[in-house]
Amino acid sequence: MAEQRNCVGCGQVDDHPRDVVALADGSTAYYHHDCHARLDPPCESCAWLVQHKGDLVGHEWRTQIGNVHNALTPEQLAAAHPSEKPVVEQFLNGQGV
Template structure:
């Protein structure tokens, strides 16, 4: 089983990078600053997917992250991932899947 790490950002999300949802024909290709599941494949530019794109491809981790936030994207998804009363939202999840 792979390890998963949550990477924090400030609550406003103002420092979030713009990047594509890409890799292995799963990603939608949209460029935005929404949360991603970044797969640590040892390369300099690892695949990174929107959580909903990767969940649709069968990723159990992404389905778990999205539970209760169906349809949420961007700031609304960051709020869901941070949970009630959190001071900072997680930016992405990284795993060695």
């Protein structure tokens, strides 16, 4: 089972996949992809992921993120600066990849 974490957006604590955000003070904030996609302005990489999510949650969503990540070519993985890549290329269940 994945680590239990809070979501800054909704306050829930669970093991669902998260986007990890480094804050200016050096701390870290975690957002469910759905919650981060609903910000104004939205997180573009989370919005992209949510478009491909359907009804998946928890373990099924974590598995799908892994499948998408594994399907990317090395060229796709290297295409953009790390801070510009979709979440799926930066994090897998809140862990740096």
